[in-house]
Amino acid sequence: MQKLHEVVLNKEDKHKLESVGFDVEGARSASFLMNDDKVVLSDVEDMEKGLVLIPLKKGLEKYSWLEERLWRLVPLDKDEFTRRAKDAEGYLIYVPPGLKIKRPLQACFFIKSHALEQKVHNVIVMGKGSSLDIINGCATANYDTQGMHIGITEIYIEENAYLTYTMIHEWAPGVEVRARTAVHVKREGQFVSNYISLQMTSLTQSAPQIYLEGEGAKARLTSLVFAPDNAVYDLGGSIYLKEQNTAGEIISRVVSNGGRITSRGDIIARAEGVRGHMECNGIILKEHGEITAVPVLSSSTLNADLTHEAAVGKISRVEVNYLKSRGLTEEEAVQFIIEGFLDTKLLKLPQSLEENVEKTMELLKHSAL
Amino acid sequence: MIKKNELLRIENLTVEIGEKIVLKNISMVINEGETHILFGPNGSGKSSLLYTIMGIEGYRILNGKIFFRSEDITNLSIDERARKGIGIAYQHPPAIKGVRLEKLINFIDKESKDIVSLSKELKMKDYLLREVNLGFSGGEMKRSEILQLLSQNPVLSLIDEPESGVDIENIEILGQAIKKLLERHLNRTRTRSGLIITHTGFILDYVKADHAYILLEGKIICEGNPFEIFENIQKNGFTACKNCTK
Ligand SMILES: Nc1ncnc2c1ncn2[C@@H]1O[C@H](COP(=O)(O)OP(=O)(O)OP(=O)(O)O)[C@@H](O)[C@H]1O
Ligand SMILES: [Mg+2]
Numbered sequence: 001m002q003k004l005h006e007v008v009l010n011k012e013d014k015h016k017l018e019s020v021g022f023d024v025e026g027a028r029s030a031s032f033l034m035n036d037d038k039v040v041l042s043d044v045e046d047m048e049k050g051l052v053l054i055p056l057k058k059g060l061e062k063y064s065w066l067e068e069r070l071w072r073l074v075p076l077d078k079d080e081f082t083r084r085a086k087d088a089e090g091y092l093i094y095v096p097p098g099l100k101i102k103r104p105l106q107a108c109f110f111i112k113s114h115a116l117e118q119k120v121h122n123v124i125v126m127g128k129g130s131s132l133d134i135i136n137g138c139a140t141a142n143y144d145t146q147g148m149h150i151g152i153t154e155i156y157i158e159e160n161a162y163l164t165y166t167m168i169h170e171w172a173p174g175v176e177v178r179a180r181t182a183v184h185v186k187r188e189g190q191f192v193s194n195y196i197s198l199q200m201t202s203l204t205q206s207a208p209q210i211y212l213e214g215e216g217a218k219a220r221l222t223s224l225v226f227a228p229d230n231a232v233y234d235l236g237g238s239i240y241l242k243e244q245n246t247a248g249e250i251i252s253r254v255v256s257n258g259g260r261i262t263s264r265g266d267i268i269a270r271a272e273g274v275r276g277h278m279e280c281n282g283i284i285l286k287e288h289g290e291i292t293a294v295p296v297l298s299s300s301t302l303n304a305d306l307t308h309e310a311a312v313g314k315i316s317r318v319e320v321n322y323l324k325s326r327g328l329t330e331e332e333a334v335q336f337i338i339e340g341f342l343d344t345k346l347l348k349l350p351q352s353l354e355e356n357v358e359k360t361m362e363l364l365k366h367s368a369l
Numbered sequence: 370m371i372k373k374n375e376l377l378r379i380e381n382l383t384v385e386i387g388e389k390i391v392l393k394n395i396s397m398v399i400n401e402g403e404t405h406i407l408f409g410p411n412g413s414g415k416s417s418l419l420y421t422i423m424g425i426e427g428y429r430i431l432n433g434k435i436f437f438r439s440e441d442i443t444n445l446s447i448d449e450r451a452r453k454g455i456g457i458a459y460q461h462p463p464a465i466k467g468v469r470l471e472k473l474i475n476f477i478d479k480e481s482k483d484i485v486s487l488s489k490e491l492k493m494k495d496y497l498l499r500e501v502n503l504g505f506s507g508g509e510m511k512r513s514e515i516l517q518l519l520s521q522n523p524v525l526s527l528i529d530e531p532e533s534g535v536d537i538e539n540i541e542i543l544g545q546a547i548k549k550l551l552e553r554h555l556n557r558t559r560t561r562s563g564l565i566i567t568h569t570g571f572i573l574d575y576v577k578a579d580h581a582y583i584l585l586e587g588k589i590i591c592e593g594n595p596f597e598i599f600e601n602i603q604k605n606g607f608t609a610c611k612n613c614t615k
Binding site: 316317318319321322323324325326327328329330332333336337339340341342343345346 | 423425426446447448450451452456457459462463465466467468472473476477479500517521
């Protein structure tokens with residue numbers, strides 16, 4: 001397996017990877033790169049500390065405990081896409097108990113070949129009291145690439161462990177994405193997910209299932225999405241508050257510039273003293289665009305505090321007029337407002353990634369708007 | 370006498386918003402370098418007049434024309450008017466989420482002014498990284514508006530109640546800033562003009578205004594020397610002005 005500094009990338013590929021947050025110069029604890037269906041890079045810099053990042057198939061050979069964690073959170077026969085990913089390659093990330101990794105771990109899934117079905121299966125195991133920040137990028141080499149990405153991700157967060165999982169997508173008009181993610185969080189554990197996608201996709205479907213299985217566990221899912229003409233997004237997320245004092249938050253900001261976005265969210269309270277909050281805000285910029293917000297709150301207990309706010313509509317004329325009266329054109333005013341609406345500050349980014357993601361976002365916004 | 374250059378001319382302006390006629394047959398002329406004051410009770414149409422001059426959507430002109438530097442701007446868009454040199458400080462500005470004040474100001478400023486010292490003058494330096502007007506207090510909002518006007522540096526500033534809800538110290542700061550904005554410290558070569566709405570008349574202490582109007586139910590019922598008019602309002606209220614010689 002190659003090391004990060006040995007990976008030779010052409011200029012365009014390098015640029016593409018950078019645009020989804022992959023830092024080729026590597027101020028990272030570990031790096032993973034999959035081209036089509038081959039792992040070309042799996043390099044751990046913080047190895048001595050015990051951080052594990054290896055291709056999944058190697059992981060299965062090496063760790064006997066992995067077998068029973070595979071297809072446990074996401075059932076193999078969930079649907080036709082999970083079945084198609086039966087023998088998929090991907091990564092295993094394991095952070096041993098107590099280990100707190102400061103520098104982010106980066107992974108990228110890159111579709112280079114035309115008409116490829118990229119199948120990925122990732123497993124993340126966060127030992128007790130460990131912490132890690134992951135930045136995951138997905139991109140195609142060319143804008144006219146056709147293809148499909150099926151991504152299975154199973155995440156285990158043990159007691160008091162903390163994981164932030166930041167995902168940036170930059171697909172193409174001909175790419176269909178089926179993500180199947182499930183997360184188990186134990187007592188006082190925390191899972192933070194940040195999702196950014198501002199580009200074309202023929203269909204991107206993603207709805208992580210988060211099970212808060214231990215007292216005091218928390219989860220927060222935030223997404224910033226921009227759908228150009230003809231893009232279709234079906235996004236969601238479910239947080240099951242299964243134990244006392246668990247808390248979940250789902251925040252989404254979506255903009256349709258002609259594309260179709262369904263933004264679902266489910267918070268399900270099944271224990272006392274739980275809290276859940278959901279916010280879905282959408283702006284439609286163009287005719288034919290469509291945003292459907294489907295927030296669902298469900299409680300079967302007396303003592304749960306679940307709230308949601310949802311607002312879908314056109315851009316505020318008062319705000320546009322305000323900026324125009326300062327001399328901005330209509331287009332400039334709209335751009336200002338949309339850029340502000342998709343503010344990375346809404347994400348819960350670790351400090352180590354803030355600058356990187358903000359910069360990436362600037363570039364993405366620039367090309368999208 | 371030297372003939373002054375006419376900057377803004379409003380002719381017989383009648384304006385409707387929703388179903389309501391808010392301005393009735395308004396006429397006024399503001400020359401280059403002059404500052405005019407607009408008095409009037411709540412709901413009399415003062416803000417509506419400023420919005421109409423700025424070209425804000427929804428203020429339908431039923432009759433009349435607006436000229437800026439002799440050009441008919443009645444049908445120009447807001448941003449075209451702004452680029453011609455008209456600026457406004459709002460009574461109730463909206464918040465623009467996610468947009469930092471600094472970013473907006475840098476965009477507005479076309480002359481590479483020293484934004485930092487400008488913002489210091491207005492005690493706004495610590496707010497540059499805040500989102501525009503989001504969670505600003507009343508006084509902060511007023512200072513932010515004047516700071517934006519200073520960076521835009523318009524030829525004609527429309528200023529809507531710069532003092533409402535502002536404490537004494539900040540009134541001083543705002544007064545000085547508006548004085549600077551309107552070049553009232555200069556005696557001769559003044560090129561900046563203003564139309565200011567005030568209830569308290571505080572601005573008259575900083576800007577020796579040239580002319581004033583009283584608006585009542587959408588009509589100019591009285592105009593003349595700002596100090597005399599203000600004194601009269603204080604003594605006799607707005608309605609007494611109905612009988613004043615126009
Ligand atoms: N969108 C609207 N629809 C209907 N009526 C409106 C609308 N906007 C303003 N008005 C009405 O027009 C009238 C004039 O309002 P305007 O804001 O110009 O008053 P003002 O003189 O600035 O008052 P204040 O001193 O309270 O700021 C008011 O009666 C107001 O209710
Ligand atoms: Mg008003």
